[in-house]
Amino acid sequence: MTEPIQPHVNIHSRLTVVSSTPTEPVGHISALTPLDHIMSSHSVHILYYYRTSPFTKQGRYAMDLDNVRISLSELLSKYPRMTGRLVREVDGKWEVKYNDAGIRMFKASVGITVDEWLRFAGESDERNLTAWQDMPDGDPTSWSPFQIQAMAESGNSMLYSLLLFVVTLSLQEMYRGKLASSEVFTILGGFTSSLVFLFLLTFIGNYQEASGVKTGWGAVILAEAVALVAAGTVHRVCITTCFLFSAVILYEVKNISEVIVSKSEAKGRRH
Numbered sequence: 326m327t328e329p330i331q332p333h334v335n336i337h338s339r340l341t342v343v344s345s346t347p348t349e350p351v352g353h354i355s356a357l358t359p360l361d362h363i364m365s366s367h368s369v370h371i372l373y374y375y376r377t378s379p380f381t382k383q384g385r386y387a388m389d390l391d392n393v394r395i396s397l398s399e400l401l402s403k404y405p406r407m408t409g410r411l412v413r414e415v416d417g418k419w420e421v422k423y424n425d426a427g428i429r430m431f432k433a434s435v436g437i438t439v440d441e442w443l444r445f446a447g448e449s450d451e452r453n454l455t456a457w458q459d460m461p462d463g464d465p466t467s468w469s470p471f472q473i474q475a476m477a478e479s480g481n482s483m484l485y486s487l488l489l490f491v492v493t494l495s496l497q498e499m500y501r502g503k504l505a506s507s508e509v510f511t512i513l514g515g516f517t518s519s520l521v522f523l524f525l526l527t528f529i530g531n532y533q534e535a536s537g538v539k540t541g542w543g544a545v546i547l548a549e550a551v552a553l554v555a556a557g558t559v560h561r562v563c564i565t566t567c568f569l570f571s572a573v574i575l576y577e578v579k580n581i582s583e584v585i586v587s588k589s590e591a592k593g594r595r596h
Contacts, residue, residue, distance in 0.1 A: 334453040336433040336474075342394045343427035344401040344408050353423040355406055365419060370455040374439055393475055394430060411465045418578070426467075431456040431474040432579075483531035490524035493517060494555055505560040514559040514564025522552035522571045523578075545575065 330397040436591040484490045504514035526548040530540040556567035
């Protein structure tokens with residue numbers, strides 16, 4: 326029996342992608358076809374798997390899921406029905422109102438690689454890759470009939486951070502006699518311990534993200550506690566320098582995260 330791996334799928338955000346060119350004329354009504362009415366009680370879910378990113382690593386469409394919205398918004402300008410909303414006619418039949426409300430896009434990550442997913446995931450697991458929100462009762466004007474979920478694997482980042490944590494900690498313990506031999510080396514020992522903090526915090530953050538848990542101060546405290554213990558095995562001065570270096574690293578990580586989030590929000594406002 327295939328073991329369920331649902332906890333590995335984590336939805337980060339729900340976005341709205343609108344067309345780059347406004348629909349003219351706004352408010353136009355388009356009737357649905359007989360086939361559309363037959364499909365009214367069904368939904369179609371399509372999955373595409375890529376072993377490598379389908380986007381270039383440089384230029385305007387770099388390998389960033391936010392940039393998918395740029396090309397998608399340009400494409401949606403040619404299909405105004407997709408960005409419209411469903412309304413009912415007087416006789417109760419559905420029709421599409423062109424209002425450029427946009428389509429829903431979900432950003433998510435999975436804690437394992439594509440090969441691992443294809444090897445172990447079952448049908449019930451794949452449903453987690455196709456986010457879907459049912460039409461609300463009574464008022465469908467805020468509901469998007471087209472929804473996209475863009476996934477990225479986080480397994481590699483988790484693995485690399487764990488390996489760097491183990492290697493850094495092992496090297497520090499191997500050369501702790503040298504690191505404790507002078508005042509300059511004790512400062513270096515505190516710095517290497519702060520790298521232990523950074524790598525462990527990255528690993529914990531990736532693990533919690535893959536498990537659908539939001540990273541908070543608990544991860545920071547745990548990673549810092551381990552780093553301070555490692556620093557204490559070298560020299561007591563390393564404990565102080567490790568704490569100071571870790572505080573600087575945490576501050577810089579926070580600033581970088583805020584810059585990335587602000588850029589993402591700015592792209593969303595432009596597109």
